[in-house]
Amino acid sequence: MDHFDSFGSTGMDAVWMGSCGWPAAAATTGGEQEAVDLRRGPWTMEEDALLAGHIAAHGEGRWNELACAAGLRRTGKSCRLRWLNYLRPDVRRGDFTPQEQLLILELHFRWGSRWSRIAREMPGRTDNEIKNYWRTRVQKHAKQLKCDVDSRQFRDVMRHLWMPRLVERIQAATAMPAPSLEHAASPVYPLSVAPACRGGVGMCHSPETSTVTTSSTAGSSVSLEVHFPSNQLVLTAGSGTNWSGSGSEQCGSGSARSEDMFDGSWSELLARACDDGADSVVFPDFELGESRDDKWSLEDIWLQHQY
DNA sequence: AACGCTATCAACCGCTCAAAC
DNA sequence: GGTTTGAGCGGTTGATAGCGT
Numbered sequence: 601m602d603h604f605d606s607f608g609s610t611g612m613d614a615v616w617m618g619s620c621g622w623p624a625a626a627a628t629t630g631g632e633q634e635a636v637d638l639r640r641g642p643w644t645m646e647e648d649a650l651l652a653g654h655i656a657a658h659g660e661g662r663w664n665e666l667a668c669a670a671g672l673r674r675t676g677k678s679c680r681l682r683w684l685n686y687l688r689p690d691v692r693r694g695d696f697t698p699q700e701q702l703l704i705l706e707l708h709f710r711w712g713s714r715w716s717r718i719a720r721e722m723p724g725r726t727d728n729e730i731k732n733y734w735r736t737r738v739q740k741h742a743k744q745l746k747c748d749v750d751s752r753q754f755r756d757v758m759r760h761l762w763m764p765r766l767v768e769r770i771q772a773a774t775a776m777p778a779p780s781l782e783h784a785a786s787p788v789y790p791l792s793v794a795p796a797c798r799g800g801v802g803m804c805h806s807p808e809t810s811t812v813t814t815s816s817t818a819g820s821s822v823s824l825e826v827h828f829p830s831n832q833l834v835l836t837a838g839s840g841t842n843w844s845g846s847g848s849e850q851c852g853s854g855s856a857r858s859e860d861m862f863d864g865s866w867s868e869l870l871a872r873a874c875d876d877g878a879d880s881v882v883f884p885d886f887e888l889g890e891s892r893d894d895k896w897s898l899e900d901i902w903l904q905h906q907y
Numbered sequence: 908a909a910c911g912c913t914a915t916c917a918a919c920c921g922c923t924c925a926a927a928c
Numbered sequence: 929g930g931t932t933t934g935a936g937c938g939g940t941t942g943a944t945a946g947c948g949t
Contacts, residue, residue, distance in 0.1 A: 642917070642943080662934070680935075681918065716937060731915055731938075740914085912948085919941070928932075 639673045643682055647672060651679055652687050685726045692724035696733055698773070702766045704730055705738075706759055712750075 634642065639647070654670035660683060663676030672679060685691070696704065707718040715727035722730065725824075742749035745757065 640919075664934075675919095676920075676934080677920095677936095683934095685917075713938065726919075727937080735939090736915060911949085913946085915943100915945085917941105917943090920939085921937105922939100923937080923943105924935085926932100926934085 638675060640678075643686075648682070651683060654681060655687075679727075685728050685863045690724050691726060696725075698766045700725070701733075702763060703717070704733065704771070705763055705766075708738075708759075709755065765773060767770055 643651075644836075650670050650672055654666060657667070658666070660666070660680075663680040665676070667676045667679045669672050670679075674682075703722060704718065707721055711717050713731075715731045718730055719725055739749050742751075742754050745754065747754045786831040
């Protein structure tokens with residue numbers, strides 16, 4: 601579906617269009633011939649190759665100039681976006697693992713919709729991808745519960761129901777003696793944001809390797825190791841199962857879909873927390889314990905699940 | 908098979924900010 | 929100090945794959 605629309609550009613883009621040096625025959629505006637046909641829409645393989653090749657040879661930056669020099673009829677903005685969100689070699693694709701989902705929830709609670717900030721803590725994932733995940737998955741379920749995604753109720757549901765459930769899933773997965781192929785291929789996510797150090801918990805930023813060991817209800821232990829400076833999180837089951845990974849395995853769209861954390865019995869669990877006949881959802885009266893308000897962390901979730 | 912609906916995600920838009928001039 | 933330019937951000941849109949009827 602290639603199309604060459606006239607480009608509804610910002611002023612800045614219009615300046616670039618006039619300076620790019622495309623042949624006059626390519627100009628579209630009737631009078632001044634200062635704008636060229638700019639491609640919009642999906643990128644072709646040829647365009648990808650042009651962009652990637654040019655960046656490999658000359659590096660990134662100065663995107664408008666780069667677009668011209670590479671012979672791309674795209675705005676610099678478009679080139680930048682394509683590179684950052686898709687072509688960059690370290691971009692990871694595929695579904696978010698439970699670890700990643702947990703991290704997104706934690707970081708969103710901490711920083712809100714600062715997607716680029718969140719993405720910085722999740723190497724290989726783009727702000728766009730994280731934003732899409734939040735809007736399509738998380739917001740969808742907030743809508744189903746008839747509450748605002750930023751409301752205290754929804755946060756409590758996330759904290760007391762969904763996040764522990766994710767932790768359970770991680771723990772259950774790590775306790776499996778022989779991980780399935782799907783799990784084995786799921787990269788264990790580099791956890792670059794470790795909760796602040798507290799007494800009695802060996803998880804903090806400073807050491808080369810820091811470890812949190814917790815136990816699932818089944819009695820198997822789970823170790824979280826954060827290696828610095830590589831920031832790689834290693835989940836180690838008590839049996840010695842070790843699923844570390846760098847996470848480039850799930851390229852393309854053909855990878856097995858990981859479960860949505862809200863699927864199946866999860867929705868039923870939430871449904872039980874709701875009052876059927878009410879216009880709005882009645883949430884359980886959560887025991888908030890010490891960490892009231894929003895001052896909590898992944899560490900809290902992990903610790904709550906030790907028992 | 909055809910159609911409609913929904914979910915997903917790549918791409919775009921409008922805006923802000925900072926650096927350079 | 930004002931303007932221009934490049935870069936980046938969050939929000940939104942549109943194409944399409946997948947699913948149910």
